[in-house]
Amino acid sequence: MLTASTGVLTLGTVRFLFPNVLSEPPSKVKVGFPDAFDEGKVDERFKDKNIWVVKYQGKLIALSTTCTHLGCTPNYLEKEGKFKCPCHGSGFFGPAMGDPGINFEGPAPRPLERWSLSIGDDGQVVVDKSRKFQQERGEWTNVDSYIKV
Amino acid sequence: MSVGDFIRNSQVWKSIFRHPAPRDRRNRVVVMLTNVFLHLHPVSVRQSGIALSYTWCMGGLTFFLFLVETITGVLLMFYYRPTLEHAYNDILGLRDVATLGVLRELHRWGAHAMVITIWLHMYRVFLTGSYKPPREFNWGVGVILLVLTLLLSFTGYLLPWDQLAIWAITVGSNMARAHPVVGHEGPGSSLITVGGVNLIHSGSDARFLLLGGRAVGGETLLRFYVLHCVAIPLAAAVLIAVHFWRVRKDGGISGAL
Numbered sequence: 396m397l398t399a400s401t402g403v404l405t406l407g408t409v410r411f412l413f414p415n416v417l418s419e420p421p422s423k424v425k426v427g428f429p430d431a432f433d434e435g436k437v438d439e440r441f442k443d444k445n446i447w448v449v450k451y452q453g454k455l456i457a458l459s460t461t462c463t464h465l466g467c468t469p470n471y472l473e474k475e476g477k478f479k480c481p482c483h484g485s486g487f488f489g490p491a492m493g494d495p496g497i498n499f500e501g502p503a504p505r506p507l508e509r510w511s512l513s514i515g516d517d518g519q520v521v522v523d524k525s526r527k528f529q530q531e532r533g534e535w536t537n538v539d540s541y542i543k544v
Numbered sequence: 545m546s547v548g549d550f551i552r553n554s555q556v557w558k559s560i561f562r563h564p565a566p567r568d569r570r571n572r573v574v575v576m577l578t579n580v581f582l583h584l585h586p587v588s589v590r591q592s593g594i595a596l597s598y599t600w601c602m603g604g605l606t607f608f609l610f611l612v613e614t615i616t617g618v619l620l621m622f623y624y625r626p627t628l629e630h631a632y633n634d635i636l637g638l639r640d641v642a643t644l645g646v647l648r649e650l651h652r653w654g655a656h657a658m659v660i661t662i663w664l665h666m667y668r669v670f671l672t673g674s675y676k677p678p679r680e681f682n683w684g685v686g687v688i689l690l691v692l693t694l695l696l697s698f699t700g701y702l703l704p705w706d707q708l709a710i711w712a713i714t715v716g717s718n719m720a721r722a723h724p725v726v727g728h729e730g731p732g733s734s735l736i737t738v739g740g741v742n743l744i745h746s747g748s749d750a751r752f753l754l755l756g757g758r759a760v761g762g763e764t765l766l767r768f769y770v771l772h773c774v775a776i777p778l779a780a781a782v783l784i785a786v787h788f789w790r791v792r793k794d795g796g797i798s799g800a801l
Contacts, residue, residue, distance in 0.1 A: 413748065417757050465715045482711075 420444075422525040429455060429520055429544045435490045437471050446510060446522050447471065447478075451490045455542040457510040457522040458496050464503040478507070497530065506530040511539045586792060593797045598672070602665035603797075607784065609658040613696075616651040617773065624703070626769035628762045631705035655697055662690055678801070682790040685783055692780045699772035705765060713760050713768075720751035727751060 424444050432438060432455060438448040447458040458478075460468050467482035476491030477499075485503035487496050496507035511526035520542060528534035535541075551557055566572035576582045592598065623642055624634045638645040666686065669675055675683035698716060702709045725732040728749040736743045746758050756763030795801045 412753060414756055414763060417747075418762075419758065466718050467711060467715075 422523060424522045424524070425515060425519045426457075426522055427519060429514070429518075429542060432544070437473070437489060437495075439471060441522075442468075445524065447495075448520075448522075449490050449495045450544065451495050453544055455512060455520060455544055456495055456540070457512050459508040459510060459524075459527065461508070462503060463498065463505045463507060464501070469507075494530075494535075509535060509540045512542045513539065514542065586796060590796055590799050592799065595798065599798050600664060600668045602661045602668055606658055606661040606665055609654050609661060610780070610784070612654050613651060613658065614777065616647050616654065619647055620651060621773065626703065626765050628705070628765065631703065631765060635704045635706075655700060658693060659697060662693055666690070672798075679790070679794055682787060682794070685787050685790065689780060689783050689787060692776055692783070696772060696776050696780070699768040699776065702760075702765060702768045703772065710760050713764065717751050717755055717760065720754055721746075721749060723750055 424441060424446060426438070426441055426446065426448050432448060432450045434450050434453070436450060441448065442460055445460045447460055449456045449458055462469050462480040462482065462485050464480065464483055464485045467480050469478040469480040469485065469487065471477075471489065472479050473489075476489040478487040478489060478496075480486075480501065480503070483502050485498060485501035487498050487503065487507050488494060492499075496509065498504070498506050506529070509528045509530075511523040511528070513521050513523065515521040526539070528537055528540040545553075562578060563571065563575050566575050573587050576585070576587050594601075620638065623638050625631065635648065638648040669683065669686070698713075702713045721727040722730045724730045725735055726744060726749055727733060728745050728751070733744045733749070734742050746752065752758060754767075755761075756767045791797055
């Protein structure tokens with residue numbers, strides 16, 4: 396009887412500590428019309444929403460700005476054509492170097508993740524951060540991870 | 545009759561202090577045992593207990609710092625609000641506006657000092673072999689106290705809500721999501737399933753429990769504040785009592801069994 400009530404109270408306390416309501420910003424972000432992006436350029440206007448929009452070889456890509464090492468936010472160094480994380484030096488390909496987001500230097504174990512892209516009702520590109528694609532899982536070939544322009 | 549005698553013979557005085565002030569051995573013991581604060585202490589200590597070259601007094605210093613942290617912490621609570629809009633500015637206010645706002649620095653330095661004294665204390669206990677049977681359990685209690693102190697440092701680090709705080713906690717909590725079974729990005733994360741539904745995901749794993757959300761945010765700040773000010777200090781206080789009791793019963797500090 397004692398163990399049962401202790402167990403129930405413990406389980407109840409633990410469940411209490413899991414919040415049921417979260418206040419998070421919406422995961423879908425409109426970034427503009429498909430023809431508004433330049434080839435080989437990185438659009439940093441949505442960096443505070445964890446998105447870099449890159450046009451590479453005629454495809455629009457939405458890169459996550461979270462370094463895959465320990466979660467800091469890299470900087471895009473346009474002159475050197477790469478993304479460089481200030482925390483521990485992880486480096487990722489910019490569009491000038493190769494497939495954007497591939498890790499090539501520093502401690503990052505895998506490439507930057509990509510968000511899902513679609514065309515919204517008004518024709519604008521919509522980035523959906525509730526769905527991600529990881530290159531190391533072969534997911535970058537998935538049609539929803541890019542938009543052909 | 546002098547004023548002192550008059551007071552000491554009054555009903556108010558006698559109801560608070562039932563025995564006269566200590567003057568002989570028996571009376572000293574009686575006073576110690578009938579006072580709630582004094583009875584926590586031993587009636588007498590061996591002289592070897594204050595041999596600094598043997599004990600280093602690091603355990604005592606750690607406890608002293610714990611009390612300093614508690615008192616400075618409570619005082620800081622009068623000027624700090626653990627919300628997204630107020631946390632950072634309240635800390636700045638303590639620095640720039642509050643009288644003796646250096647209390648915030650004392651609290652921070654005290655935390656650093658406490659970790660150092662704990663390590664020195666552990667080192668001394670190791671060097672004097674004071675962890676050997678039958679004292680192994682007390683060593684274990686001490687290790688748990690070490691972990692609680694480090695958790696106090698971890699939770700307190702977030703409260704200023706500056707860049708250093710947010711990223712340190714982001715990195716630290718990311719370890720929780722990589723944990724086996726209970727972390728949603730760790731090995732075995734899809735092991736716990738009920739009716740085909742994966743129970744461990746970004747909104748239900750160990751990291752979610754720690755942060756109160758899927759990223760370090762307002763819920764995390766509040767959670768860490770409660771842990772830092774109430775939950776962990778209470779747990780530490782209980783274990784400190786056990787730790788001291790054990791030393792007392794095993795012959796007193798630097799005493800033989």
